[in-house]
Amino acid sequence: MVLLGSCQGGPAQPALDDPAPEALAPVLASPPVPTASERSRIAALGARFSDTHCDTESLGELRELRARLGPRPVKDALIQAYGTCGGDSALADLAAETLSEPPATADLLRLGALYIRADRFEEAAAVLVPIADSPGGASQAQWLAGFALLHGGDPARALPMLSAGRAHASGPGLSEGPMLMGLAHLQLGDPAEAVRLLKQAVALDGENPTIVSALARALDDAGDREAAAEAAGLVQALHRRLAEKERAQKTVAGLVASLERAWAAEHDAEVLRIVERMWPFAPALRPTLLEYRIVALSRLQRHPEADAARAQLETVRGQR
Amino acid sequence: MSPAAQFALGPAALLCVVLGLGCDRRAPPAPSLFPDAPSTSEDAGRTEASPASTPAAGISFDEVAAAWGLAQRHHGGRSTAKWLPETMGGGVGLLDVNRDGALDVLLVDSGALFGQAPPESGHRLYLGDGQGGFRDVTESWDLPPRGYGLGVAAGDVNQDGWVDVFLTTYDGQDRLLLNDGGKRFLDVSQAWGVPSEGWSTSAAFLDIDGDGDLDLYVVRYVAYSPKTAIECWFRSIHIYCTPARYEALPDRLLRNDGDRFTDISESSGVAAHPAKGLAVTTGDIDRDGDTDLYVADDISRNLLLLNDGGVFTEAGVLKGVAYSELGKEEASMGASVTDVNHDGQWDLAVTNFQSEPTSIYVGREGGGFREQSDKLGVGASSRAALSFGVEWLDADNDGDDDLAVANGHISDNVATYRDGVTTAQANSLYRNDGPRGFVDISTSAGVPFTDPAISRGLAVGDLDGDGGLDVVVRNNEGATSVAANRSDRGHWLSLWLEAKDHRATVGALVTAQIGETTLLREVRGGSSYLSVSDSRVHLGLGDATSVDVVVRWPDGTEQAFKGLKADRHLHLTQGGEPTAYTPGAAVIAP
Numbered sequence: 001m002v003l004l005g006s007c008q009g010g011p012a013q014p015a016l017d018d019p020a021p022e023a024l025a026p027v028l029a030s031p032p033v034p035t036a037s038e039r040s041r042i043a044a045l046g047a048r049f050s051d052t053h054c055d056t057e058s059l060g061e062l063r064e065l066r067a068r069l070g071p072r073p074v075k076d077a078l079i080q081a082y083g084t085c086g087g088d089s090a091l092a093d094l095a096a097e098t099l100s101e102p103p104a105t106a107d108l109l110r111l112g113a114l115y116i117r118a119d120r121f122e123e124a125a126a127v128l129v130p131i132a133d134s135p136g137g138a139s140q141a142q143w144l145a146g147f148a149l150l151h152g153g154d155p156a157r158a159l160p161m162l163s164a165g166r167a168h169a170s171g172p173g174l175s176e177g178p179m180l181m182g183l184a185h186l187q188l189g190d191p192a193e194a195v196r197l198l199k200q201a202v203a204l205d206g207e208n209p210t211i212v213s214a215l216a217r218a219l220d221d222a223g224d225r226e227a228a229a230e231a232a233g234l235v236q237a238l239h240r241r242l243a244e245k246e247r248a249q250k251t252v253a254g255l256v257a258s259l260e261r262a263w264a265a266e267h268d269a270e271v272l273r274i275v276e277r278m279w280p281f282a283p284a285l286r287p288t289l290l291e292y293r294i295v296a297l298s299r300l301q302r303h304p305e306a307d308a309a310r311a312q313l314e315t316v317r318g319q320r
Numbered sequence: 321m322s323p324a325a326q327f328a329l330g331p332a333a334l335l336c337v338v339l340g341l342g343c344d345r346r347a348p349p350a351p352s353l354f355p356d357a358p359s360t361s362e363d364a365g366r367t368e369a370s371p372a373s374t375p376a377a378g379i380s381f382d383e384v385a386a387a388w389g390l391a392q393r394h395h396g397g398r399s400t401a402k403w404l405p406e407t408m409g410g411g412v413g414l415l416d417v418n419r420d421g422a423l424d425v426l427l428v429d430s431g432a433l434f435g436q437a438p439p440e441s442g443h444r445l446y447l448g449d450g451q452g453g454f455r456d457v458t459e460s461w462d463l464p465p466r467g468y469g470l471g472v473a474a475g476d477v478n479q480d481g482w483v484d485v486f487l488t489t490y491d492g493q494d495r496l497l498l499n500d501g502g503k504r505f506l507d508v509s510q511a512w513g514v515p516s517e518g519w520s521t522s523a524a525f526l527d528i529d530g531d532g533d534l535d536l537y538v539v540r541y542v543a544y545s546p547k548t549a550i551e552c553w554f555r556s557i558h559i560y561c562t563p564a565r566y567e568a569l570p571d572r573l574l575r576n577d578g579d580r581f582t583d584i585s586e587s588s589g590v591a592a593h594p595a596k597g598l599a600v601t602t603g604d605i606d607r608d609g610d611t612d613l614y615v616a617d618d619i620s621r622n623l624l625l626l627n628d629g630g631v632f633t634e635a636g637v638l639k640g641v642a643y644s645e646l647g648k649e650e651a652s653m654g655a656s657v658t659d660v661n662h663d664g665q666w667d668l669a670v671t672n673f674q675s676e677p678t679s680i681y682v683g684r685e686g687g688g689f690r691e692q693s694d695k696l697g698v699g700a701s702s703r704a705a706l707s708f709g710v711e712w713l714d715a716d717n718d719g720d721d722d723l724a725v726a727n728g729h730i731s732d733n734v735a736t737y738r739d740g741v742t743t744a745q746a747n748s749l750y751r752n753d754g755p756r757g758f759v760d761i762s763t764s765a766g767v768p769f770t771d772p773a774i775s776r777g778l779a780v781g782d783l784d785g786d787g788g789l790d791v792v793v794r795n796n797e798g799a800t801s802v803a804a805n806r807s808d809r810g811h812w813l814s815l816w817l818e819a820k821d822h823r824a825t826v827g828a829l830v831t832a833q834i835g836e837t838t839l840l841r842e843v844r845g846g847s848s849y850l851s852v853s854d855s856r857v858h859l860g861l862g863d864a865t866s867v868d869v870v871v872r873w874p875d876g877t878e879q880a881f882k883g884l885k886a887d888r889h890l891h892l893t894q895g896g897e898p899t900a901y902t903p904g905a906a907v908i909a910p
Contacts, residue, residue: 059736085738087737089739153692153696187690210648213647217637217640217688239649250561254565
């Protein structure tokens with residue numbers, strides 16, 4: 001792998017049984033340089049992706065352009081596309097394919113982070129550990145390398161890196177630092193140290209079910225069954241609360257999408273039905289929902305109800 | 321400005337800003353050095369990774385579904401509205417309904433949520449001849465075409481020696497079918513008090529109270545009806561909804577009172593843990609002599625229900641099997657249990673969503689587990705697939721269990737918006753290399769593990785009686801796959817256990833000593849996803865040509881069988897002598 005070759009001190013040497021250079025000519029041939037109209041087309045395609053719209057047709061066209069021109073000319077547009085449509089793994093692949101030669105350390109760090117985000121921890125560790133291990137390795141690289149190693153199932157190697165890089169942890173009060181180190185100790189069979197660190201993490205972020213569940217397991221391992229059971233109960237309550245929140249969020253998000261479609265199609269009866277469904281879930285959106293209701297009722301010639309909605313809107317606005 | 325323009329921020333952003341809702345419940349939080357690209361919302365936490373397979377030799381399978389007459393398609397009634405249940409079915413059961421020693425195959429079909437299901441749809445029962453020949457006997461066995469079918473469980477619920485069947489449905493039409501002397505099924509759902517509402521997925525038979533009869537655990541999913549459900553979009557793409565939108569249903573526990581079930585979900589403690597359940601496996605997880613349950617739940621914590629005299633305590637969080645190793649709720653789909661490393665502790669395989677690993681929870685002394693999918697070589701490649709059915713099987717009869725996984729995405733248009741992810745996916749096979757962990761040998765294991773499909777239910781059994789475990793996979797809206805085992809294999813022994821007076825055999829523990837290695841196997845009452853594998857115990861013996869076996873029957877008595885010769889199908893009855901049989905040759909009367 002070229003990337004690893006460079007990380008480990010220069011490009012990989014050809015093996016003895018590599019094919020003759022001429023056989024590689026078609027592979028190594030530079031991709032065609034995009035024309036001005038292709039560049040403009042690529043930019044236009046990239047602009048079609050927004051927070052609300054994943055344009056699958058444009059993505060398909062970008063894939064074709066990538067196949068023809070190589071990844072570099074379409075990189076920015078694809079980042080836009082993957083950012084909208086999802087595709088953390090594709091984003092990491094794109095970053096790996098478009099690394100400069102030799103790659104800058106900052107780009108490798110970014111690539112490692114992208115691999116982590118795509119849950120590709122082995123590849124993340126392969127990129128990040130050499131940076132973290134290098135003389136004067138950045139503590140950010142150490143943190144990320146530790147993160148990747150721990151998630152990849154190697155707590156022993158992860159622990160010193162997490163410790164050295166903990167200033168880069170996230171979460172309230174950098175709570176992720178003691179949390180991950182506690183988890184590493186738990187995996188390494190040191191529940192007492194795990195409990196100590198995880199209690200630190202809980203003190204910083206007691207609402208994080210990940211931290212509390214780790215503490216519950218550590219307490220159980222340490223033999224403190226009563227405290228473990230209490231922590232386990234708290235974890236369940238936290239997850240229940242989060243699930244409720246998520247359910248509300250997903251429900252309203254889905255209804256918003258349905259409302260947009262019904263509105264665009266001028267299906268006013270459907271608009272009214274969706275507004276009705278959204279009402280209890282989204283108190284903060286009620287003025288907007290009332291505007292929908294007023295317009296839909298007016299278009300349906302249900303004027304008295306529209307007037308009532310207008311009055312209700314005035315009241316709601318007055319309350320705010 | 322139109323009112324709609326006020327949503328220009330996008331639904332997710334709008335909700336975050338206006339409602340102050342949590343917009344990312346993934347945990348632990350990602351490292352802070354991330355590019356600017358936003359993460360997804362509708363399917364946050366559901367991303368993809370790349371495969372990492374390694375070629376291997378020795379284990380291979382042929383696709384024989386058509387040749388063996390088992391290629392019946394699953395019908396899900398997919399609609400343009402994309403209703404959630406359409407992506408879920410179906411299951412497969414491997415059982416011996418006529419006691420001739422040959423495995424029979426029950427394929428669960430779904431049908432249609434609305435309107436008329438296609439005439440060719442419906443459950444199918446095939447009688448096996450023990451050599452790979454199958455005959456469709458659906459009509460003569462009166463297999464009812466009721467409900468939108470999903471899963472199957474099997475067990476002798478009325479203790480007459482003939483295996484009975486429980487069928488789960490999305491639409492509250494679960495059926496209990498009694499086996500009438502190996503001739504047909506009788507639908508006794510009403511007489512036995514089978515509840516008739518809610519979305520059931522997998523089910524398992526087990527004896528919860530040690531009274532010798534089989535009780536029934538029914539896994540349930542979410543409160544959902546297409547009549548009230550809303551269609552879902554992800555950034556203007558019409559998709560199948562996430563179950564996060566729906567309320568979890570509590571599972572059900574039905575106690576067998578001889579001629580009917582009594583719902584004891586509340587009093588047994590089971591109902592206290594509503595989750596979005598999809599799979600269940602049985603086993604004496606805490607090794608105290610009774611049968612416990614592990615339930616795999618979609619985007620909820622998984623449950624470890626420890627049995628204490630028919631009352632269950634949930635211990636998943638404490639024992640480390642509720643979440644990922646780092647405490648994240650995963651979208652779990654299937655589960656299977658074995659002793660993968662011969663240390664006398666049960667280990668679990670749990671399948672999960674794309675970008676989540678197939679978790680391998682390795683049991684430890686004291687009852688706890690450590691999730692070690694990455695350390696054991698399963699993590700990276702399993703993250704590249706969305707996995708459902710799962711079973712441990714000793715594919716090469718070398719004495720350790722390998723792992724088969726059924727894969728297939730839930731989104732039928734994922735390839736249009738997600739680079740590198742497809743709806744149809746190849747199934748996975750991992751070879752157990754002992755202390756070195758697992759090797760993904762899918763690409764070299766034959767067509768059943770390279771042809772992509774939307775795979776769901778998976779079950780394992782020796783369909784052709786040749787001593788090699790075969791794999792049957794039910795593909796959503798596709799033909800059934802039957803993977804016939806053609807591997808270079810070691811010696812083997814197949815044990816059909818029957819307890820005294822047809823008391824429950826689920827939970828019977830088999831210990832076999834082969835040199836320094838102790839094989840530990842248990843008769844399961846449920847496993848995988850929507851499916852039931854052959855309940856006979858299959859022992860891979862490697863080079864050994866005979867073996868000493870000890871059976872601990874569910875009533876606690878132990879029986880030793882010395883010097884059992886390899887490469888035979890044996891019928892072991894409690895207190896009796898082992899009898900060799902040839903699958904399909906003759907009915908073995910109860």
